[in-house]
Amino acid sequence: xxxxxxxxxxxxxxxxxxxxxxxxxxxxxxxxxxxxxxxxxxxxxxxxxxxxxxxxxxxxxxxxxxxxxxxxxxxxxxxxxxxxxxxxxxxxxxxxxxxxxxxxxxxxxxxxxxxxxxxxxxxxxxxxxxxxxxxxxxxxxxxxxxxxxxxxxxxxxxxxxxxxxxxxxxxxxxxxxxxxxxxxxxxxxxxxxxxxxxxxxxxxxxxxxxxxxxxxxxxxxxxxxxxxxxxxxxxxxxxxxxxxxxxxxxxxxxxxxxxxxxxxxxxxxxxxxxxxxxxxxxxxxxxxxxxxxxxxxxxxxxxx
Amino acid sequence: xxxxxxxxxxxxxxxxxxxxxxxxxxxxxxxxxxxxxxxxxxxxxxxxxxxxxxxxxxxxxxxxxxxxxxxxxxxxxxxxxxxxxxxxxxxxxxxxxxxxxxxxxxxxxxxxxxxxxxxxxxxxxxxxxxxxxxxxxxxxxxxxxxxxxxxxxxxxxxxxxxxxxxxxxxxxxxxxxxxxxxxxxxxxxxxxxxxxxxxxxxxxxxxxxxxxxxxxxxxxxxxxxxxxxxxxxxxxxxxxxxxxxxxxxxxxxxxxxxxxxxxxxxx
Numbered sequence: 001x002x003x004x005x006x007x008x009x010x011x012x013x014x015x016x017x018x019x020x021x022x023x024x025x026x027x028x029x030x031x032x033x034x035x036x037x038x039x040x041x042x043x044x045x046x047x048x049x050x051x052x053x054x055x056x057x058x059x060x061x062x063x064x065x066x067x068x069x070x071x072x073x074x075x076x077x078x079x080x081x082x083x084x085x086x087x088x089x090x091x092x093x094x095x096x097x098x099x100x101x102x103x104x105x106x107x108x109x110x111x112x113x114x115x116x117x118x119x120x121x122x123x124x125x126x127x128x129x130x131x132x133x134x135x136x137x138x139x140x141x142x143x144x145x146x147x148x149x150x151x152x153x154x155x156x157x158x159x160x161x162x163x164x165x166x167x168x169x170x171x172x173x174x175x176x177x178x179x180x181x182x183x184x185x186x187x188x189x190x191x192x193x194x195x196x197x198x199x200x201x202x203x204x205x206x207x208x209x210x211x212x213x214x215x216x217x218x219x220x221x222x223x224x225x226x227x228x229x230x231x232x233x234x235x236x237x238x239x240x241x242x243x244x245x246x247x248x249x250x251x252x253x254x255x256x257x258x259x260x261x262x263x264x265x266x267x268x269x270x271x272x273x274x275x276x277x278x279x280x281x282x283x284x285x286x287x288x289x290x291x292x293x294x295x296x297x298x299x300x301x302x303x304x
Numbered sequence: 305x306x307x308x309x310x311x312x313x314x315x316x317x318x319x320x321x322x323x324x325x326x327x328x329x330x331x332x333x334x335x336x337x338x339x340x341x342x343x344x345x346x347x348x349x350x351x352x353x354x355x356x357x358x359x360x361x362x363x364x365x366x367x368x369x370x371x372x373x374x375x376x377x378x379x380x381x382x383x384x385x386x387x388x389x390x391x392x393x394x395x396x397x398x399x400x401x402x403x404x405x406x407x408x409x410x411x412x413x414x415x416x417x418x419x420x421x422x423x424x425x426x427x428x429x430x431x432x433x434x435x436x437x438x439x440x441x442x443x444x445x446x447x448x449x450x451x452x453x454x455x456x457x458x459x460x461x462x463x464x465x466x467x468x469x470x471x472x473x474x475x476x477x478x479x480x481x482x483x484x485x486x487x488x489x490x491x492x493x494x495x496x497x498x499x500x501x502x503x504x505x506x507x508x509x510x511x512x513x514x515x516x517x518x519x520x521x522x523x524x525x526x527x528x529x530x531x532x533x534x535x536x537x538x539x540x541x542x543x544x545x546x547x548x549x550x551x552x553x554x555x556x557x558x559x560x561x562x563x564x565x566x567x568x569x570x571x
Contacts, residue, residue, distance in 0.1 A: 153420050156407070156412055156420070157406055159399075159405070163401075164423070207411065211413075211456050
């Protein structure tokens with residue numbers, strides 16, 4: 001008997017794949033502070049997935065098309081100076097979700113229920129789901145690896161990257177496309193609503209443990225895989241929805257890290273005393289030996 | 305292999321663009337899209353010299369810098385950098401943004417930030433090599449922060465961060481350096497380090513454009529000054545351009561002489 005014939009084995013493999021890919025892309029989402037934007041993308045993907053299923057169209061292509069459309073809407077609306085991205089994103093988030101619900105309720109007698117789209121069903125993933133996740137995941141990881149230095153550069157200093165002659169906007173768009181691809185392949189496993197937690201959670205947890213991107217990427221991937229497998233195991237043992245359990249495990253990991261990690265709450269409280277040192281006027285911690293008289297030079301003449 | 309030098313070797317000198325000024329503004333009208341921000345910019349900066357951009361907030365100093373990077377629209381006239389149009393000259397220009405526009409929480413070390421200046425030279429799909437790391441280390445040394453390489457960028461003071469960004473620009477070994485308000489909120493030590501590094505760069509043959517509110521900075525590093533406020537109010541040598549009359553016209557404010565220095569009082 002093939003190892004993959006068992007639904008449990010397929011679920012384990014899918015959970016591991018999804019966890020790894022989400023962890024890797026999640027770090028870039030965090031670095032560019034796109035969490036809310038990614039959240040809106042998941043919600044915009046929702047109606048596409050519903051429509052695709054109802055009409056018998058490919059679920060992945062339908063979801064991707066809807067997500068991209070939503071992406072363009074936000075970018076288009078937020079381009080106007082008087083609209084801030086947060087507002088546009090919020091409106092799109094609600095609208096996308098509402099459209100999905102409306103479509104679903106309009107398709108009377110349709111067998112697949114709302115829950116399957118929202119929270120996924122890891123235990124019923126097909127071979128097609130598995131190969132798609134593996135294929136798309138490999139492409140995403142390959143692109144992230146190949147363009148790592150450019151993506152980090154653009155996240156840190158988009159203006160400087162543009163000035164250096166890089167196509168900074170195209171790079172950001174490419175990243176959004178990768179995020180959308182990850183959301184779509186994650187949907188059958190954990191659903192559109194919970195895909196978000198898988199993307200943000202492990203990456204945010206990894207960020208609390210390390211300040212080095214070099215370590216944060218593998219750590220986020222490992223945390224993603226770990227959370228998915230633990231969540232899957234618990235869901236089978238306690239007979240709960242896998243998507244929900246995985247998300248709870250991710251949240252628990254994050255909260256526990258927040259409490260004990262080097263950048264978490266406890267560390268921050270402990271550092272509070274020496275930290276006040278930082279707010280002393282700059283120059284005090286300068287590495288260059290300084291002349292006493294320098295500090296007493298009067299303020300330079302300034303134009304206001 | 306000859307030892308890499310952080311200070312740009314005057315590589316454009318031997319090239320076809322050698323004898324020309326590094327930057328030429330020819331009656332340039334600058335803006336973004338169809339919106340005009342700055343009009344009548346006319347002047348040039350030779351290699352090895354610095355130009356101070358002086359004017360009130362919103363005067364168009366940043367726009368002028370962006371135009372030299374090919375990131376602003378030239379509505380009429382022209383901007384020429386190293387003999388080319390600005391967008392085509394990007395391999396020869398290095399931009400130093402204001403340090404406080406960058407996220408201090410970003411998980412990146414000082415050394416990594418400086419190395420970013422080498423990314424263009426390294427190329428897509430490649431990792432920086434030893435040669436690039438040596439150039440980055442030398443540049444960091446030049447701004448006096450060699451011992452902070454492994455620290456997180458955000459843990460440095462504002463002035464130190466500004467020096468790191470200058471070091472990043474130095475590694476690009478560019479013929480033209482463009483600095484946007486590098487002295488804002490910078491302490492005396494960092495200020496002196498920045499001035500020292502800029503002088504060193506000029507000695508290496510680089511042309512420098514620096515926007516500032518600080519007339520003392522202009523006197524310390526610049527040969528020329530460009531007075532701006534929506535349009536050009538003067539472009540030329542410091543002594544003949546930074547006159548009380550020009551400043552009054554530019555700022556629309558009272559201009560005083562204090563101990564031989566010019567001060568603009570209350571706008």
